[in-house]
Amino acid sequence: MEQTTKLPESVKYDLTFAREIYSLENGSYIKQCMQCGMCAISCATRDIMDYSPRRLFNLIKLGKKDEVLKSNTFWYCTSCCTCKARCPRGIPLVDVMHDLKRYAIKNGYVDYPQAAFCKAFWAEVAGRGKVFEGGVTARFYLIRGLDEVLKAMEMKDIGINMLKRGRLPMFPPKKIKGMGNLKKIIRKAQEIQRKEEAR
Amino acid sequence: MEKKIAVYICTGCGIGDALDIDALSKVASKEFKANICKTDAFLCGKSGIDLIKQDIDGEGVNTVVVAGCSSRVNTDVFNFGPDKIVERVNLREQVIWCHPGEDEDTQMLAEDYLRMSLAKLKNLNLPEPFIGENLSSTVLVVGGGFTGLTAALESARAGYKTVLVEKEAELGGYVGKMYKQVPMKPPFTDLEENSIPALIKAVEDAGVKVYTSAVIAKTAGGPGMFDVTINQNGTDVEERVGSIVLATGAKPYEPEKLGHLGFGQYKNVITQLMFEEMVAAGKMDANKVAFIQCAGSRDQEHLPYCSAACCIESIKQALYVKEKNPEANVYVYYKDIRSNGQYEHFYKKAQQAGVIFIKGDITDISESDGQLTIEADDHTMGTKSVADEFDLVVLANGMVPTAALGETVEEAPAEDEAAAASDEPKVTVAPIIKSNLLNLEYRQGPELPALKYGFPDSHYICFPYETRRTGIYAAGVVRAPMDMLSAAEDATGAALKAIQCIESTLKGEAVHPRSGDMSFPEFNMNRCTQCKRCTEECPFGAINEDEKANPLPNPTRCRRCGTCMGACPERIISFKNYSVPMIGNMVKAIEVPEEADEKPRILIFACENDAIPALDMAGINRLQYNPWVRIIPVRCLGSLNLVWINDAMAKGFDGVLLMGCKHGDDYQCHFMKGSELAEIRLSKISETLNRLGLESERVRATTVNIMDYDKIPAMLDEFAAELEEFGPNPMKDFQ
Numbered sequence: 001m002e003q004t005t006k007l008p009e010s011v012k013y014d015l016t017f018a019r020e021i022y023s024l025e026n027g028s029y030i031k032q033c034m035q036c037g038m039c040a041i042s043c044a045t046r047d048i049m050d051y052s053p054r055r056l057f058n059l060i061k062l063g064k065k066d067e068v069l070k071s072n073t074f075w076y077c078t079s080c081c082t083c084k085a086r087c088p089r090g091i092p093l094v095d096v097m098h099d100l101k102r103y104a105i106k107n108g109y110v111d112y113p114q115a116a117f118c119k120a121f122w123a124e125v126a127g128r129g130k131v132f133e134g135g136v137t138a139r140f141y142l143i144r145g146l147d148e149v150l151k152a153m154e155m156k157d158i159g160i161n162m163l164k165r166g167r168l169p170m171f172p173p174k175k176i177k178g179m180g181n182l183k184k185i186i187r188k189a190q191e192i193q194r195k196e197e198a199r
Numbered sequence: 200m201e202k203k204i205a206v207y208i209c210t211g212c213g214i215g216d217a218l219d220i221d222a223l224s225k226v227a228s229k230e231f232k233a234n235i236c237k238t239d240a241f242l243c244g245k246s247g248i249d250l251i252k253q254d255i256d257g258e259g260v261n262t263v264v265v266a267g268c269s270s271r272v273n274t275d276v277f278n279f280g281p282d283k284i285v286e287r288v289n290l291r292e293q294v295i296w297c298h299p300g301e302d303e304d305t306q307m308l309a310e311d312y313l314r315m316s317l318a319k320l321k322n323l324n325l326p327e328p329f330i331g332e333n334l335s336s337t338v339l340v341v342g343g344g345f346t347g348l349t350a351a352l353e354s355a356r357a358g359y360k361t362v363l364v365e366k367e368a369e370l371g372g373y374v375g376k377m378y379k380q381v382p383m384k385p386p387f388t389d390l391e392e393n394s395i396p397a398l399i400k401a402v403e404d405a406g407v408k409v410y411t412s413a414v415i416a417k418t419a420g421g422p423g424m425f426d427v428t429i430n431q432n433g434t435d436v437e438e439r440v441g442s443i444v445l446a447t448g449a450k451p452y453e454p455e456k457l458g459h460l461g462f463g464q465y466k467n468v469i470t471q472l473m474f475e476e477m478v479a480a481g482k483m484d485a486n487k488v489a490f491i492q493c494a495g496s497r498d499q500e501h502l503p504y505c506s507a508a509c510c511i512e513s514i515k516q517a518l519y520v521k522e523k524n525p526e527a528n529v530y531v532y533y534k535d536i537r538s539n540g541q542y543e544h545f546y547k548k549a550q551q552a553g554v555i556f557i558k559g560d561i562t563d564i565s566e567s568d569g570q571l572t573i574e575a576d577d578h579t580m581g582t583k584s585v586a587d588e589f590d591l592v593v594l595a596n597g598m599v600p601t602a603a604l605g606e607t608v609e610e611a612p613a614e615d616e617a618a619a620a621s622d623e624p625k626v627t628v629a630p631i632i633k634s635n636l637l638n639l640e641y642r643q644g645p646e647l648p649a650l651k652y653g654f655p656d657s658h659y660i661c662f663p664y665e666t667r668r669t670g671i672y673a674a675g676v677v678r679a680p681m682d683m684l685s686a687a688e689d690a691t692g693a694a695l696k697a698i699q700c701i702e703s704t705l706k707g708e709a710v711h712p713r714s715g716d717m718s719f720p721e722f723n724m725n726r727c728t729q730c731k732r733c734t735e736e737c738p739f740g741a742i743n744e745d746e747k748a749n750p751l752p753n754p755t756r757c758r759r760c761g762t763c764m765g766a767c768p769e770r771i772i773s774f775k776n777y778s779v780p781m782i783g784n785m786v787k788a789i790e791v792p793e794e795a796d797e798k799p800r801i802l803i804f805a806c807e808n809d810a811i812p813a814l815d816m817a818g819i820n821r822l823q824y825n826p827w828v829r830i831i832p833v834r835c836l837g838s839l840n841l842v843w844i845n846d847a848m849a850k851g852f853d854g855v856l857l858m859g860c861k862h863g864d865d866y867q868c869h870f871m872k873g874s875e876l877a878e879i880r881l882s883k884i885s886e887t888l889n890r891l892g893l894e895s896e897r898v899r900a901t902t903v904n905i906m907d908y909d910k911i912p913a914m915l916d917e918f919a920a921e922l923e924e925f926g927p928n929p930m931k932d933f934q
Contacts, residue, residue, distance in 0.1 A: 011577060011584045013555065015528065032550045034536070035558065035579045058579050061555060089547065 014063030021060050021068075024099040025196040029091040033057045039083035039093055045076045053083060053093055069107060074100040075114035116143040126186065129176030133168055202284070204320060205235035205260040206313075207251060209242035209267030214290050217300030218309050223266070226310050231317040235260060242267055243276045255279060264316055266290050269815045284325060284776075288316045292818035293830060304798070304826035311789045311829055318788030322781040326718035326774070328707025329754040334423040336705070337362060338697045339440040340407075341415060341636060342601075344372020345683065346675025347446035348398045349690035350697075354444075355405035359698055362408045362438055364415060364429055370402070371395045372448055374683070376472065378479040381515050381683055387541040388548040390518060410436070418443070419640040421741070421756035422670030423704035441701035442670045444693045445647065445655070447636050449598035449676040452495040452502055460494055460594055461564040467571055468564065468592045471512055478519050485527075485590035488520050489573055491561055492533040496597035504652050507680035509595035510537045514545055516593060517554045529554045530586060532561060532575055542682065559584060564592065600677045603653020605634035608644045626736070626872060626879060629667065639668065641740040647671060651864075654679055657871065662711060664693040667871060669710060669739055669756045672696045709759045712808070712869045713834070719754040720763055723771040733763035733772060738837070738871040760870035761838025765880070770840060779840045782831060786843055789829050791851040794927045799853040801919060803830045804839055808869045809905045810858035816908035824912040825919050827853075836860075836900070837873030841884050844898055848891060851931035854922040856915075857881065857900040867904065874902060894925050 040052035050071040077097040120139035162168040206227040227236040239247040266288035298305040338354040343365030355361040375395040413431035461468040490513040495501035538546040559575040572587040631644030647655035664672040674693035675686045709716040734742040741756035792798040836859035859874030860867040885895030
């Protein structure tokens with residue numbers, strides 16, 4: 001398979017970035033990767049990724065911050081869990097990918113549309129307790145900026161057809177009952193996550 | 200012993216339906232005048248056994264011929280005590296299961312097999328065991344390192360007097376110098392305290408007689424009667440021992456040869472052992488350390504093999520650094536991490552501790568201000584990599600077995616220069632390296648023959664520990680590269696084999712692979728021409744020479760393969776129950792139809808260890824094969840005497856096929872060289888055949904592995920087809 005991205009000619013090892021990644025919730029699992037490549041051959045979207053998960057992990061080990069965070073690998077992860085089920089070292093790759101997505105957004109690596117979608121989706125769920133497609137779309141384009149909105153106008157016919165056939169609700173649904181409890185759940189989960197990271 | 204022969208034909212398992220049992224009985228009772236001939240429908244059942252036992256008690260039968268299943272099954276059922284001869288005729292696996300029933304050819308085959316067995320009895324006697332004089336039950340362990348101590352402890356605890364000889368002034372060996380040792384128990388993740396002090400104490404408590412600062416000056420005799428001269432600080436002590444465990448271990452590969460990795464050039468490039476001693480002395484304060492694996496191992500210019508233990512040892516040493524300072528940077532450059540078995544957990548533990556593993560080849564090491572820079576090709580990323588500021592670089596410099604240290608004993612140049620110069624195939628001789636470990640008084644050389652790279656192994660799949668010298672068992676890293684867990688297992692296994700050898704020798708039995716065989720070769724010295732073939736060809740060095748150059752057999756060293764019997768041109772060597780005339784009679788007993796009958800005959804000599812099981816398996820799987828074949832099992836193809844081929848050709852057989860084990864570098868022969876010797880002898884018979892006006896291609900050898908059973912029908916058909924082209928053997932008409 002052709003490697004889509006060029007690697008640096010020569011690498012030097014800088015462990016600062018690696019240590020930062022290892023401190024993420026599931027980051028320390030990366031250390032036990034033995035480069036067998038089972039994840040790479042299991043991955044359904046490997047063909048369109050810059051680096052296979054195995055290579056991404058190695059780049060983390062090498063401390064290649066820019067290469068890692070600018071890569072599309074974790075954005076193309078569909079969370080199918082095949083790699084996670086097959087990893088002989090028991091690395092929960094899907095969870096590691098989620099951590100990397102969050103880490104990339106936090107550090108301003110948001111060029112991929114998936115990053116915007118991730119943010120929009122999360123804002124929608126956290127604010128309403130359920131997803132409203134119109135809301136997600138609106139938020140997505142707001143995040144992506146005016147250029148993207150103009151481009152999106154080319155798809156207006158599809159949107160109108162979907163509206164006509166009732167495939168896209170016109171008005172936002174009601175918030176779920178017990179929104180307060182959901183917030184509590186989310187807060188609790190975030191608390192656990194922070195604890196894991198501090199571990 | 201006057202033989203009273205009783206023949207029992209089993210009609211069970213379909214034999215009765217497929218064959219004419221009455222005709223078969225007539226062969227026994229009319230042709231061979233057997234005293235008793237009976238049939239039973241279920242001979243291995245209670246009634247069948249009772250039938251035989253009644254005749255043994257009532258009629259005084261002492262020779263039982265069981266015509267039924269293969270001699271590989273029901274051995275315990277058809278055992279009537281050590282004073283009764285039991286001969287088995289394989290009518291099931293090799294007749295009715297692989298040939299059509301109620302068929303003329305099948306019937307002829309069955310009758311021939313019965314004739315062969317009955318003819319065999321003429322020269323077959325009960326073996327009388329050879330019991331040596333003044334046999335010893337002491338186990339000698341050579342080498343007082345981890346393996347030697349473990350072996351000595353195991354044998355002493357099993358109740359055998361044990362003697363331990365160590366070259367150094369202190370016991371402990373290589374492991375004794377270690378700061379800590381690799382995990383030996385679940386969960387296989389934690390460093391363990393060095394076990395040597397406790398092991399030394401246990402050995403002393405178990406009553407092992409220890410000689411330190413001692414070497415073996417001479418080892419004479421054989422199993423049960425090794426006379427060992429131990430030289431301790433210049434004085435000689437004699438010990439008589441029953442068997443020997445060789446656990447002299449290995450030496451680190453000379454780091455001076457690793458200049459390309461900076462050893463000798465930069466003072467901070469050190470070896471694993473130097474690092475170990477540095478840590479043990481508390482002098483290790485490096486915070487950035489690189490370990491370079493396969494420094495000299497798996498390298499055609501240095502050690503071509505994997506030293507097996509270095510990966511785990513480096514992981515352990517990396518953890519020393521992390522133990523002292525968890526923030527320290529540790530890099531391991533490797534080709535492949537070979538942390539076999541449970542040590543995978545140990546590898547994972549090191550990864551979790553933050554040790555960085557880089558798969559790559561070192562391209563350059565340089566130094567500035569005492570700090571080292573390593574350049575490498577990173578194989579997982581396909582790039583070059585540079586890492587600097589290393590305080591220390593540790594080379595995992597592999598190990599060389601102590602048995603490989605010394606000069607190779609050169610074979611004396613052949614007396615007949617012309618013979619040596621010709622293209623005649625020669626037997627490959629296993630190299631013997633004069634390593635000064637055992638100093639054996641064996642005709643064939645002073646040490647154990649090496650299998651590969653100087654390791655004195657013999658057959659690592661079927662018989663680990665077993666060297667090519669009966670009663671001497673190699674264990675630990677002198678036998679093969681291995682980690683500590685394997686060395687402990689090896690030590691125990693070798694101690695057990697040493698004990699087995701002592702017990703078998705006391706009973707006059709072969710140790711292995713023909714365990715329990717009481718026969719041994721007897722020499723009719725009157726006719727010996729001192730040609731030395733037996734002494735040269737014995738794969739186990741069992742035959743020395745006396746002052747007059749006569750063969751001097753050491754029966755306790757013998758493994759009963761019969762290679763000497765096959766080698767002897769005068770045919771003076773025979774076993775009580777296995778001899779040249781015995782097989783010759785079998786060949787002669789086979790009825791070869793006249794040319795007009797158009798029934799060719801092919802004689803097969805098949806090795807009992809692999810070819811016979813394969814033939815049986817072909818039967819078990821109901822594979823049908825050529826009915827012209829007549830199979831004679833031999834102990835080893837090495838026991839093949841060329842006179843049998845003459846007999847067969849004179850008898851009118853159209854072809855002879857030898858089925859033996861694979862030979863060469865990865866041989867599978869249980870007796871090392873049997874099939875190879877047979878092929879070499881065969882190459883010399885072509886002249887004789889040509890003189891008889893026969894094509895030498897009528898006789899050929901083939902190798903059969905036990906898993907080749909499915910190829911046997913094709914193999915036989917092919918040979919039969921080729922023979923057909925030559926036409927029938929012209930000797931048929933001279934009968």
